[in-house]
Amino acid sequence: MTQDLELKKNSLIIDARGPRFGAVITTAVLATALATNNLWVIVAQAVVFAIGAFKGPQFTPYAFIYKSIVKPRLKGDAPAEDVRPPQFAQSVGLIFALVAIGGVLSGVNAIFTVAVAFALGAAFLNAAFNFCLGCEIYLLLLRARSK
Numbered sequence: 656m657t658q659d660l661e662l663k664k665n666s667l668i669i670d671a672r673g674p675r676f677g678a679v680i681t682t683a684v685l686a687t688a689l690a691t692n693n694l695w696v697i698v699a700q701a702v703v704f705a706i707g708a709f710k711g712p713q714f715t716p717y718a719f720i721y722k723s724i725v726k727p728r729l730k731g732d733a734p735a736e737d738v739r740p741p742q743f744a745q746s747v748g749l750i751f752a753l754v755a756i757g758g759v760l761s762g763v764n765a766i767f768t769v770a771v772a773f774a775l776g777a778a779f780l781n782a783a784f785n786f787c788l789g790c791e792i793y794l795l796l797l798r799a800r801s802k
Contacts, residue, residue, distance in 0.1 A: 677717035678781035701752035707745030744789025
């Protein structure tokens, strides 16, 4: 029980619907990047991932849209979650985006395609099914570390 209290004290709690909304936009952006093979689209998404990874997903432009336009129209209590798993997921997304950028810059378009497709798959899982793959990996790593 003391460990649970420490976890709550040391962590930031966010509205769990925000990262899912961000995943919807991320899915659209990554699908556009994949369809157009456009470096600048993936660079823009990498910037969003970097903000989410370093400052937290609640500071991304997608979170701003959610907080200012979507959240005021929602009714009921907001489900809460710890910010660390979504922040880790943003870090994983950033890694895939950077690999995709590296693929374009090196001239190996297959690397771009595979990296964007993996990130798109993870974003789609979150957007469509509320299954955050990066969050689950974070929890698995946390469990493995505590053993």
